[in-house]
Amino acid sequence: MHKGMFYNTRKILKTHLKKDRVKIVLWVVSIALFVVGVSHAYPALFPNPEELIGLAEAMQNPVMVAMFGPVYDPLNYTTAQALGNQMLVFSMLFSAIMSIFVVSRLTRGDEEEGILELLHSLPIGRLSNTLATIIIIVAMNMVLALIIGLGLALVPDDSITFIGSLTFGFSIGATGILMAGVVLIIAQLFENNRTVMGMSFLVLGVMYILRGIGDLSENFLVWVMPLNWPARVEVFINNYNYLNALTILFTFGLFFIGLYLNARRDLASGLIAQRKGKTVASSLLKTPVGFVLRLLRPGIIAWLLTVFILGITYGSIFGDLDTFIEGSDIFEEMLPGGDFPLNVQFMSIIMMVVAISAGIGPIMFLNRLASEERKNHTEHIYSKSLSRTKMLSIFTIIAMVSSAVLLFFGALGMYSGIVASMEDPIRAGLIFQSGFAYLPALLFMVGLSVLMIGWFPDKTGWIWVYFGYAFFSVYMGNVIGLPELFKLLTPFGYVDQLPIEDFRWLPTAMMLGISLIMISIGFIGYRRRDLKG
Numbered sequence: 001m002h003k004g005m006f007y008n009t010r011k012i013l014k015t016h017l018k019k020d021r022v023k024i025v026l027w028v029v030s031i032a033l034f035v036v037g038v039s040h041a042y043p044a045l046f047p048n049p050e051e052l053i054g055l056a057e058a059m060q061n062p063v064m065v066a067m068f069g070p071v072y073d074p075l076n077y078t079t080a081q082a083l084g085n086q087m088l089v090f091s092m093l094f095s096a097i098m099s100i101f102v103v104s105r106l107t108r109g110d111e112e113e114g115i116l117e118l119l120h121s122l123p124i125g126r127l128s129n130t131l132a133t134i135i136i137i138v139a140m141n142m143v144l145a146l147i148i149g150l151g152l153a154l155v156p157d158d159s160i161t162f163i164g165s166l167t168f169g170f171s172i173g174a175t176g177i178l179m180a181g182v183v184l185i186i187a188q189l190f191e192n193n194r195t196v197m198g199m200s201f202l203v204l205g206v207m208y209i210l211r212g213i214g215d216l217s218e219n220f221l222v223w224v225m226p227l228n229w230p231a232r233v234e235v236f237i238n239n240y241n242y243l244n245a246l247t248i249l250f251t252f253g254l255f256f257i258g259l260y261l262n263a264r265r266d267l268a269s270g271l272i273a274q275r276k277g278k279t280v281a282s283s284l285l286k287t288p289v290g291f292v293l294r295l296l297r298p299g300i301i302a303w304l305l306t307v308f309i310l311g312i313t314y315g316s317i318f319g320d321l322d323t324f325i326e327g328s329d330i331f332e333e334m335l336p337g338g339d340f341p342l343n344v345q346f347m348s349i350i351m352m353v354v355a356i357s358a359g360i361g362p363i364m365f366l367n368r369l370a371s372e373e374r375k376n377h378t379e380h381i382y383s384k385s386l387s388r389t390k391m392l393s394i395f396t397i398i399a400m401v402s403s404a405v406l407l408f409f410g411a412l413g414m415y416s417g418i419v420a421s422m423e424d425p426i427r428a429g430l431i432f433q434s435g436f437a438y439l440p441a442l443l444f445m446v447g448l449s450v451l452m453i454g455w456f457p458d459k460t461g462w463i464w465v466y467f468g469y470a471f472f473s474v475y476m477g478n479v480i481g482l483p484e485l486f487k488l489l490t491p492f493g494y495v496d497q498l499p500i501e502d503f504r505w506l507p508t509a510m511m512l513g514i515s516l517i518m519i520s521i522g523f524i525g526y527r528r529r530d531l532k533g
Contacts, residue, residue, distance in 0.1 A: 005263065007125035013132040015119070016106060023461065024136070027102065028144045030468055031094045035087065035172070036151030037472070042083045043157040052077045059085055066212035067313060072234050078159035080236035083152075088171060089231050093208070095144060095176030096227075099137055100200045103183040106133040108193045111268055113375050120267065130184070130262050134255055137180040145173025164236035167244070171230035174247040178226055179204060181254025188261035191270035198298055226250055288386055292394045295372075296365050300402060303361035307406050308413040310357055314350045315417020318343055318426075340500055347414070347426055348434050348497040354414060355438035356471050356492060358406035359445050362399035363463055366449040369395045370460045373532050382531070392526050396450055396519060403442040411435035430499050437498045440511040444491035447515035447522070454525030457532050466490075 017024070046052050056077035058064065065071075069089050073081065107130065110116050116129055149169030153162045183200045190196050207227040214221030214228055222228055229243045229250075265271050284290035293300075369392065372378050382388060411432045419425045445467065452460045470490035487493030494507040 005125040005127040006131050007128060008123060009125065009128040009131045009135075012119065012124060012128045013135055016132055016136060020102075020106070024102070024140060026465060027098045028140055028147070030465070031091075031098060032144055032147040032151065034468075034472060035091045035094070035148050039083055039087065039152050039160075040155050042079050042160075043155065046079055046082055052079065052082060055082055061317075062216055064317070065215050069211075069231050070215050072237050078236070079157045080159035080161070080164060083160065084164070084168060084235035084237075088168060088235055089211075091148075091168075091172050092175035092227075092230060093204070095141055095172045096179035096204055098144075099141070099176045099180040100183050100197060100204070102137055102140065103133060103180050104187060104193055104196045104200060106136065107184065108187040108190070108196045112191075112193045117267060127259055127262055130259055134180070134184070138177055141173040141176035141180070144176065145169040148172055159236065161236065163239050167233055167239040167241055168235045170241065170244045171233050171235065174230045174244040174251075175227065178230075178247050178251045178254075181251040181258065184258035185254060185261065188258060188265060189270055189272045191268065194298065198302065201302070288390060289394055292391075292398060296368060296398065299361070299364055299368070303358075303364070303402075303406060304409050307354065307358045307361070307410040311354050311410045311413025311415075312417040313413075314354060315414040315419075316421050317350075318346075318418045318422050343422075344426055344430060345500055347418075347431060348500050351411070351414065351431070351434040352438070352475060352492070352495075352497070354410040355407055355435055355442070356474070358410050359403070359438075359442045359467070361406050362403045362442060362446050363449050363467065365402060366395055366399045366446065366453065367460050367463070370453050370457050370532075373457060378531060388527050389523060392450070392453070392523060396446065399446045399449070400443060403446060404436070404439055407435045407439060407442070408432070433498045437503070438492070438495050440508045440515070441491035441495050443515045444511045444518075447518035450522035451518040451525075452522070454522030455529070457529075 046055060056071055056074040059068065059071050059082075060074060067089070068085055071077070071081075071085060110129070119129060120126075145166075146169060149166035152160060152165035152168055155165075179200070182203055183196070186199050186203070187196050190199065204227075207225055210221050210225050211228045211231065214223075214225055222232065226247060229247045233240045233243050261271060282290070285294055369378075378391070381391065411434070414435075415425075415428050415431045418431070445463075448466070449460070449463055452463055456462075470492050473486045473490060474492040484493075491511050494511060496503050496507075
């Protein structure tokens with residue numbers, strides 16, 4: 001690889017920053033605000049040492065260790081350790097997800113859409129785009145690490161030290177850089193961006209599971225799995241930053257491999273050849289519905305498994321629930337209250353997380369239509385007898401049906417986890433009732449997505465900003481003292497937490513009515529506007 005391969009990297013870098021500056025800023029700012037905002041609530045969540053001792057005992061439950069990591073000093077458990085124990089691993093996943101989206105988009109995504117072919121018609125080096133992508137994602141993660149570190153240092157608690165805060169931030173940044181190296185290699189193997197993203201999330205999921213197994217058994221997986229290195233810094237205790245440095249050093253080796261593989265393959269191709277399709281399509285695939293289902297099949301299967309596993313994971317906590325929540329001020333703020341047992345009240349809170357997570361799938365399925373349009377793929381379809389209205393109808397119906405199916409799988413997973421962990425489990429009817437209460441809110445988000453596709457196809461990414469705001473305001477609103485108005489600006493703020501609260505027909509009917517109105521307006525816009533591409 002001679003210098004010519006990186007010729008005009010700076011110009012490519014400027015092009016990407018100009019093209020994606022809004023997305024880059026949104027990724028960094030949204031993750032930083034969430035992590036720092038939640039962290040600032042911790043001193044008020046556990047003001048008494050007795051609560052911290054009880055929390056330390058609960059966090060040593062095998063399920064909690066697998067999810068969050070081990071407790072390093074349970075006898076001297078502080079607010080800072082609670083923050084590091086509960087927030088670090090999940091915050092690391094946020095930066096990893098950011099890297100998956102950004103790297104896959106700037107490499108294989110731009111290549112698939114023909115943007116790189118256009119750039120390579122100019123005097124640039126063969127690897128200039130890849131190097132520019134590496135610079136961008138490393139800078140994003142380092143800025144994210146610095147913002148989080150400085151933000152945590154301002155938390156009003158003596159146990160949250162400046163060095164510990166920076167260690168916390170740079171563990172998150174190191175994880176994002178690590179995942180960027182993994183995605184860069186995967187992007188050279190497969191020629192389809194959907195496959196690259198799917199394989200990247202699969203690798204992340206496998207690393208997370210193996211990390212949990214290593215933490216539970218304290219075997220060789222603790223140190224063999226790179227994802228575990230930033231998590232093992234013992235933040236706010238020993239602050240082993242050399243593990244973050246080791247992670248970044250290891251990742252630069254992955255970057256070199258990715259550059260080498262990129263130099264060996266042709267543009268718009270992958271090192272692993274795609275599997276040949278069937279000679280004759282099935283009867284279902286010849287229909288528009290079958291075609292769309294085949295297009296969405298990997299995402300549907302992946303999201304069904306994700307929501308089901310998420311439900312099982314949260315349901316498994318209920319076996320040690322009394323130790324986890326008894327006497328804690330955080331749950332006095334978050335639990336709805338009433339005459340129901342604590343486990344039923346807690347279930348209604350956790351179901352909120354599962355249900356809102358289920359809402360990600362339908363939005364992804366609908367946005368796939370906008371993505372295919374930007375790639376000029378829909379032109380071939382609409383040149384035939386299939387109308388725009390029918391195609392959008394198929395995607396909309398699939399999104400609406402998948403909303404209900406995903407809620408069912410999430411509730412089923414939670415019920416399975418609860419049955420496995422409790423001697424006297426919560427009745428299945430209460431769990432499914434709690435889950436399906438969120439269906440109108442998910443359909444509202446489907447309606448908003450159709451509206452965006454119909455009138456603002458270039459701005460469909462903003463739906464994720466609103467979705468993230470909705471989750472944050474509803475889930476953390478009571479903890480950090482957000483005014484009720486912030487929650488009422490989202491459809492999830494109108495959902496009754498069944499069975500704790502009484503069911504109200506009016507908010508449900510309003511959400512369904514507004515959803516239908518937005519869908520109708522979206523259809524009008526999609527039928528009238530020009531196709532993008």
